[in-house]
Amino acid sequence: MSKTYYDPADLRKFGNISDWNKELGDSFFEYYGKVFEEGALSAREKSLIALAVSHTEQCPYCIDAYTKDGLQRGITKEEMMEAVHVGAAIKSGATLVHSVQMMNKVNKLEM
């Protein structure tokens, strides 16, 4: 048993989740594969979205996977960083927009 919660080598064992529930595991991977196919959005655009979400989800496996995926697609580091900023902007925006609630509450409570 590993002494740390995350091991980079665990990423390549992702497929093993089907071992303990084949039906749900297989369904998930089939769905996952379909999501990333070329569609109304290009596979390249989806890769950048996945990279941004990997950061907001703070999933180290996903960050490893979609950084590599981006490089394979010829996505530049400038594009990757901009995508992460989109995620960061939504994260900070989501924090800040809640301050309206704080302001509302202050205005309600204060005489």
Place this chain on the structure above:
Amino acid sequence: MSKKSLLARNNDLANTERQLEILSNGIFANGELPTFAKKIKETNQFPLRPKKLEILQINLGYMCNQVCAHCHVDAGPDRKEIMTVETMEQCLAVIENTGAHTLDLTGGAPEMNPNFRWFVEEASKAGIKDFIVRSNLTIIRANKKYYDLPEFFKKYNVHVVSSMPHWTRGKTDKQRGSGVFDKSIKALQELNAVGYGMPNSTLKLDLVYNPSGAYLPGDQMALEQDFKKALKDDFNIEFNSLFAITNLPISRFLDYLIASENYEDYMFALVEAYNPTAVQNVMCTNTISVSWDGWLYDCDFNQMLNLKVNSNIKHISKYNEDVLQDRNIIINQHCYGCTAGAGSSCQGVVA
């Protein structure tokens, strides 16, 4: 980035036996990953055998004006191995009688061989119609004596295949050396100017993309579209096709994989992407590779690992196509590089 070959640096990996040892030990010896032989046995593709010979790939020498970080040839200005006229004459004798229709000239920078032009002229007289020259592009701008190469290529209807790792300066120069991008762009424009890669022209100009790092190439078609758009928009450059080639874990790229601690992950990625359909069309099944000193190999990679053909005929001076074609192709774990995903060959994807 180092400006010298592994050989000139006395690097451990300049020794091909050491490379083969690394490829056979560790994760392949302890069974964590299957050897290539075991993998192709699963689909009854062992032993790997040649099909009809189509391409003679001749390495005119390891000298090059560039020192690319990933080079499987370990080429560079300090490499002095150059094909002599005598060996070229032996090649020409073979060219006259071979069933192969394509002559694929590589290096190093093949144009740096002092007898390069003579050899192309003679091969043309000997009946070769389909020439490929693997040009690094910058050679065309390296010295005045090379400035007229585009015209020379045109005269012999040479199919020019050139490396271009990315459509941005940063990524290109990091892999191939400072200033390579600007010179390559200039060379491509000059090739376009004489008709290469232009719509409705018969002069073919293809680009080779290989990743600048420890990852596999993406979809060849998607990359081609991105390259075409960027090179057209930014530099008004046209070309025919993009070949996406996987970096094989040998020579300088192997050195990089080990030094950057990417070796195991890269081998896992190659094995995971193994595609049995690609095995059917790997280039060793239709190609013979000839080294600067006339030895025969299943492919350019085996040449760099010093794995000569498994045949009684091992040298161009003794060439006999029928005997040669009846052989088992020598494989090792580096072969996973040619069978990953859509496969990889000197002509790009194979599956």
